[in-house]
Amino acid sequence: MEQESRDGDRVTLNQLRAFVAAESRGSFTQGAVQLEISQASMSELIRRLEEELDAVLFHRGARRLTLTAAGEELLPFARRAVHATDEGVRAVRSLGSLGGGTATFGVLRNADYYLLGNLAQTFHRRYPSVKVRLVGQNSAETADAIRAGDIEAGLIVLPVDDEGLDITPLMRDEVRYVSADPAAAAKPVSIQQFAAARLVLYDARYGWRDPTRRQLADRAQLAGVRIEPIFEIEHVEAALKLVADGAGDTIASTAVVRSAAFPPGLHTAPFEEPLFDTIAIARKRGRPLSRATRELARLAEDAVSDARGPAARPKRPRG
Secondary structure (H helix, E strand, O other): HHHHHHHHOOOOHHHHHHHHHHHHHOOOHHHHHHHHHHHHHHHHHHHHHHHOOOOEEEEEEOOOEEOOOHHHHHHHHHHHHHHHHHHHHHHOOOOOOOOOOOOEEEOOOOOHHHOOOOHHHHHHHOOOOOEEEEEEHHHHHHHHHHHHHHOOEEEEEOOOOOEEEEEEEEEHHHEEEEEEOOOOOOOOHHHHHHHHOEEEEEEOOHHHOHHHHHHHHHHHHHOOOOOOOEEEOOHHHHHHHHHHHOOOEEEEHHHHHOOOOOOOOEEOOOOOOOEEEEEEEEEOOOOOOHHHHHHHHHHHHHHHHHHOOOHHHOOOOOO
8 A cells, every 4th residue: 555655646746857857958967057956956856756766767977867767768758747837837827917028929021911000009008018029021930930939929821831830820812913014914814924924023031932932833833834033022012113113023912902002003913723822820839828929919810800801992993
């Protein structure tokens, strides 16, 4: 009965945390530094753990600790226990009040076209004590930043590399061919016609990592053609200006085409196989959002949903 009562029921989380830290750092001294405790406390936690398990967990080498067979057996379970506990604590803390802290969120580079321009002001009016950090960048970079933990969540355009991310699609926005020549936009455009045109493409920094351009590149590859733009620049507004000046043709989402900023005199056409930007919210898989960022994400989702309504409809006919 005594043995049954001792099988693991006296092992504590602090003991497991000390064990994981000592293994990852290779010494009790460095493990203690990681946990911000004294070396004596670290050694005592490991001693008690070994006593409870009736097993030696480390070979005490001259240079670096190494695991015994018992230590190797325990390690994956100890890591999972520590990780699960940390995630649970983080989840509970995320339910705290919005009386402070910082909300970090990635937004689309063309955020204004989806009624996101006033997102920070709207949030600040509701939660004046919370700092807001909005990062506007290409979706490929936003996905990388979420994975790295630089930002908690963000709006992206699909497709992106979704490794380590949870992605929730919100809406689709059709991408159209844009030209100053009405004949070029008189009927749906094939990928072969697109590849043969003089093209002005934006998001030059990200090139074919940009989600919209990535879709076009995939289509071109399947059709056996190459897309080679004459101009590559950063912003859609600059691309549209060049198109209006007759330098070439480009693409633009329907939200951009319907906006008041879309230059007069340009004409648009769909692709033969319709092309869509899918707008989604991305967050790091398994990582709960802080309450502040969760609320900011909700406001962003509402704004994107509103962009599907009357505010996003064209104010004047487009060719």
